[in-house]
Amino acid sequence: MSDRQEEQIISSASEPIVETIDEIQEDGSIIRKTRTTRKITKRVLTTTTSVKEDTETQQRNHNHSQAITASESSESTLKDLSVGSAAEAISTGSSTTTTTSTTTTGAATTSSITATETAVASSSETTESEEVSEKSSTATTDETKRTFKFGGIFGKGDVDNHPLYRFLAKFPLKQSPAPHTRPRPVKPIVYAFAPGWKVGGQETEKQDNKDVEAEKKDNKETIIGSFDVDSLKWMAYLKFNQIDYDIKPAFEPTMSPSGKLPFLALPDGSLVTDEGFEQWVQENKPHSNKSESLNIHEAAEAVAFSTLTESKIHAALLYTLWLEAPHFQGTTRQHYFGHHKYYLGKLLNYMSKSNIVHSMLLTRTQIDRELIFEEAATAIEALSVQLGENEYYFGKSTPSSLDAIVFSYLHVILTLPRIRNAEDGGRSGELARMVKKHENLYKYSQNIWKKSFAA
Amino acid sequence: MSARQHTEEEFAAHRKRQQEFEEAAFKIQTLVDNVRHDPMKLRKITLNGVGKTREGFLRRILEPAFQARSLHEVIGLSRQAVRRMERFGIFEDIKIQLDSPKDSWLQDRKDLVDLGIWVKEGSRIQIRTGTEAGNAEASMYGALTVKNVFGGAETLSTSMAFGTRTSSAFQFALATPLLADPDKNLSINLYSQTRNNTQWSSYEEDLKGGALKYSTLSPFGYHELAYEGHWREVCRPSEKASLTIREQCGHSLKSALTHMWVHDMRDEPLLPSTGHFVRVIQEYAGLGGDVNHIRQEVEAQVARSNNTGYILSATVKSGYLHSLNGKPSKISDRFFLGGPMSVRGFKSNGLGPREGEDSLGGDAYMSAGVSLMTPFPGLAGLSVQPGQSATKTIDDLTKAPSVSVGTGIVYRHPQVRIELNFALPLMAAKTDALSRGWQLGLGINFL
Numbered sequence: 071m072s073d074r075q076e077e078q079i080i081s082s083a084s085e086p087i088v089e090t091i092d093e094i095q096e097d098g099s100i101i102r103k104t105r106t107t108r109k110i111t112k113r114v115l116t117t118t119t120s121v122k123e124d125t126e127t128q129q130r131n132h133n134h135s136q137a138i139t140a141s142e143s144s145e146s147t148l149k150d151l152s153v154g155s156a157a158e159a160i161s162t163g164s165s166t167t168t169t170t171s172t173t174t175t176g177a178a179t180t181s182s183i184t185a186t187e188t189a190v191a192s193s194s195e196t197t198e199s200e201e202v203s204e205k206s207s208t209a210t211t212d213e214t215k216r217t218f219k220f221g222g223i224f225g226k227g228d229v230d231n232h233p234l235y236r237f238l239a240k241f242p243l244k245q246s247p248a249p250h251t252r253p254r255p256v257k258p259i260v261y262a263f264a265p266g267w268k269v270g271g272q273e274t275e276k277q278d279n280k281d282v283e284a285e286k287k288d289n290k291e292t293i294i295g296s297f298d299v300d301s302l303k304w305m306a307y308l309k310f311n312q313i314d315y316d317i318k319p320a321f322e323p324t325m326s327p328s329g330k331l332p333f334l335a336l337p338d339g340s341l342v343t344d345e346g347f348e349q350w351v352q353e354n355k356p357h358s359n360k361s362e363s364l365n366i367h368e369a370a371e372a373v374a375f376s377t378l379t380e381s382k383i384h385a386a387l388l389y390t391l392w393l394e395a396p397h398f399q400g401t402t403r404q405h406y407f408g409h410h411k412y413y414l415g416k417l418l419n420y421m422s423k424s425n426i427v428h429s430m431l432l433t434r435t436q437i438d439r440e441l442i443f444e445e446a447a448t449a450i451e452a453l454s455v456q457l458g459e460n461e462y463y464f465g466k467s468t469p470s471s472l473d474a475i476v477f478s479y480l481h482v483i484l485t486l487p488r489i490r491n492a493e494d495g496g497r498s499g500e501l502a503r504m505v506k507k508h509e510n511l512y513k514y515s516q517n518i519w520k521k522s523f524a525a
Numbered sequence: 526m527s528a529r530q531h532t533e534e535e536f537a538a539h540r541k542r543q544q545e546f547e548e549a550a551f552k553i554q555t556l557v558d559n560v561r562h563d564p565m566k567l568r569k570i571t572l573n574g575v576g577k578t579r580e581g582f583l584r585r586i587l588e589p590a591f592q593a594r595s596l597h598e599v600i601g602l603s604r605q606a607v608r609r610m611e612r613f614g615i616f617e618d619i620k621i622q623l624d625s626p627k628d629s630w631l632q633d634r635k636d637l638v639d640l641g642i643w644v645k646e647g648s649r650i651q652i653r654t655g656t657e658a659g660n661a662e663a664s665m666y667g668a669l670t671v672k673n674v675f676g677g678a679e680t681l682s683t684s685m686a687f688g689t690r691t692s693s694a695f696q697f698a699l700a701t702p703l704l705a706d707p708d709k710n711l712s713i714n715l716y717s718q719t720r721n722n723t724q725w726s727s728y729e730e731d732l733k734g735g736a737l738k739y740s741t742l743s744p745f746g747y748h749e750l751a752y753e754g755h756w757r758e759v760c761r762p763s764e765k766a767s768l769t770i771r772e773q774c775g776h777s778l779k780s781a782l783t784h785m786w787v788h789d790m791r792d793e794p795l796l797p798s799t800g801h802f803v804r805v806i807q808e809y810a811g812l813g814g815d816v817n818h819i820r821q822e823v824e825a826q827v828a829r830s831n832n833t834g835y836i837l838s839a840t841v842k843s844g845y846l847h848s849l850n851g852k853p854s855k856i857s858d859r860f861f862l863g864g865p866m867s868v869r870g871f872k873s874n875g876l877g878p879r880e881g882e883d884s885l886g887g888d889a890y891m892s893a894g895v896s897l898m899t900p901f902p903g904l905a906g907l908s909v910q911p912g913q914s915a916t917k918t919i920d921d922l923t924k925a926p927s928v929s930v931g932t933g934i935v936y937r938h939p940q941v942r943i944e945l946n947f948a949l950p951l952m953a954a955k956t957d958a959l960s961r962g963w964q965l966g967l968g969i970n971f972l
Binding site (some may be wrong): 238241242243244245246247248249250252261318320321322324325326327335410411414418 | 768
């Protein structure tokens with residue numbers, strides 16, 4: 071073959087590198103930007119013989135790059151469909167930044183293009199990609215959100231093809247940015263009954279951990295712990311599994327999809343409630359070989375003990391909080407309805423109490439104080455015996471879910487304020503006294519608090 | 526020939542009779558005219574047929590008639606008094622008769638006259654059931670009304686309604702006219718209702734409360750001053766509710782003073798062709814309760830038509846909610862915009878701040894609409910409507926309105942106005958819920 075000056079410009083792209091950057095705007099909201107970087111190599115080939123060999127490899131590379139491009143585009147549109155509102159935050163905050171650097175080294179010009187997540191242009195041109203990608207991104211977001219309700223009326227087939235829909239899709243002619251965007255959370259948020267304990271009005275137990283909790287007069291203090299058993303259980307469990315989270319105080323059980331607080335709001339927008347919580351934690355905890363899992367026997371015992379706790383001790387705690395005057399009118403109302411006006415709080419308190427009584431009567435024919443407290447005492451003793459001198463249950467070095475459950479009950483019982491009221495003869499503190507009789511439980515609760523929360 | 530004579534005679538007799546009638550009428554007229562300004566007083570008013578109505582109440586109504594000083598005034602004032610009695614709606618039938626006094630020692634007195642009124646009191650208890658269609662909602666209701674409960678034209682009504690947008694509503698109201706004036710009304714309302722907002726905001730709202738209202742007519746228009754106390758609960762968020770809506774769930778207490786002024790000079794409210802209309806509502810919430818804000822809403826409408834039946838009407842609606850204690854506003858107090866009754870071309874309450882599929886409502890809004898109606902059999906209309914809703918500041922309001930344009934057919938039913946529009950949004954925010962194409966609107970208050 072003669073020396074033909076064949077100029078072939080073939081580009082090949084490398085694997086895309088995705089980096090996520092969180093930028094803090096002036097008004098305090100955080101916008102997450104994802105940058106997809108691909109290196110596109112342009113080869114200008116002039117000789118023929120060398121072209122042949124190179125073409126194949128180049129073509130292979132080209133096909134490969136096209137394949138990457140195609141899969142990338144489908145990926146990003148899928149992401150658009152599933153992420154919903156989060157995508158809006160991204161697309162409104164993102165901008166297509168195109169940096170082109172052309173370095174000519176002999177016969178090869180390498181240009182690197184940085185494009186946003188949604189803008190995928192299978193382009194070998196450099197500057198034009200900016201406008202093209204912007205249009206395509208709006209087109210994809212358009213189509214995923216503004217679908218026609220009666221798309222099938224004019225027959226099957228592609229909705230876009232019908233001239234009426236094509237005409238209608240042009241409207242609105244001009245779009246302005248969304249008036250409200252919610253910044254996407256970075257960490258999962260636990261909506262729980264919080265904050266923990268507040269000093270004021272009642273005398274509190276003198277415990278070491280109390281001062282740390284009590285310093286929440288200043289709003290800037292971080293919230294730790296909770297006065298509600300379920301919320302504290304979740305917080306403890308998350309802490310044990312080293313999952314970082316934010317707490318948002320919430321006092322309305324109706325706000326949760328399952329009707330019970332706490333629930334978890336994940337950064338991608340989905341919510342985790344009671345049923346899926348433990349599974350979610352197990353799936354999302356950072357993998358390390360430090361955690362030891364329980365064997366079959368221990369797991370079965372753990373189930374037994376947790377059931378014991380959640381029925382017997384829970385009943386006694388409910389009785390103390392809701393069915394005995396001193397705590398009911400003071401502590402419980404303050405905790406659960408303190409943010410309402412006084413009389414509304416009282417009314418809601420009474421309404422909740424009748425619900426609690428109703429739920430208690432589902433499992434027993436009558437509410438007998440003696441029986442409940444007797445069973446609770448037995449349960450506490452059993453827990454104490456099982457714990458022995460260990461740091462955590464079953465002698466493990468890291469706490470398990472049983473530890474979370476037991477700790478939450480013990481902590482709430484021990485941190486109930488001591489009501490110095492001669493009328494009730496000290497009955498309101500009976501549950502706390504029962505726990506304190508067992509030194510190891512007391513120390514155990516304090517220990518976990520210090521290690522996981524107060525540290 | 527005899528037949529013709531016959532008719533001529535008849536014709537002459539007829540004309541003579543007519544003349545006699547005219548002369549007699551003229552005589553009476555001159556008689557009354559001469560006497561009209563003669564001094565005359567009303568001595569006694571006798572009411573017959575009154576059962577439950579209180580004497581003091583009736584006395585207040587009829588008191589002004591005693592100030593008449595001539596026959597002309599006597600007739601005029603007694604007619605006015607009777608009209609006032611009619612307006613209370615408690616009497617079915619009223620007949621009056623003016624006569625000279627029957628007492629023997631007053632035979633000579635030509636300047637005294639007695640008024641006799643015969644009334645028939647209407648039925649006191651009324652039960653109504655039915656269906657009702659209002660602003661894009663329909664409901665079934667049952668109402669029990671007791672009129673004239675305490676003898677002073679007080680109305681006691683209890684009603685129950687179940688509907689599409691207001692899932693259930695119970696209302697108990699006691700209204701009484703003040704100072705025997707049918708224009709001045711004082712009423713106490715107690716209500717409990719559930720509003721279903723799941724379609725546009727994925728939550729339901731329970732509201733229980735009461736209001737004490739005073740309404741009156743003045744030369745400027747209709748005024749209503751009220752004190753409201755509401756206990757509302759935002760609850761039952763649907764599955765797809767966004768986090769912001771979930772965070773709004775909960776109870777709140779509102780204790781507020783409101784004032785409403787309405788000045789309506791339109792020829793008719795449903796489809797006005799001339800006149801103007803202004804309504805201003807102010808609300809100050811802060812006398813106790815959880816919310817402390819000032820809320821203001823203004824609505825104005827102008828309509829002009831020409832002889833050929835073309836009607837041009839323009840409406841402007843705007844509102845502003847300002848929180849006085851720095852806390853963010855609650856969704857129960859915010860404004861919503863959009864829909865076939867408001868800015869057409871958008872889904873119901875679909876404009877403004879939204880999250881996911883939920884409309885969050887705004888603290889300030891502005892909307893306007895201009896329509897041109899043509900005398901199609903049934904009035905077709907062409908309208909242009911910009912609207913904008915914002916949460917943050919007044920600047921946001923004017924930045925980027927959502928504008929739509931459309932055309933359609935309007936049908937004016939005696940109770941309600943029905944519109945079928947083909948509307949297209951020209952400018953919209955990214956998150957606005959659009960409703961391109963056909964839109965049906967049914968209601969009373971249209972933008």
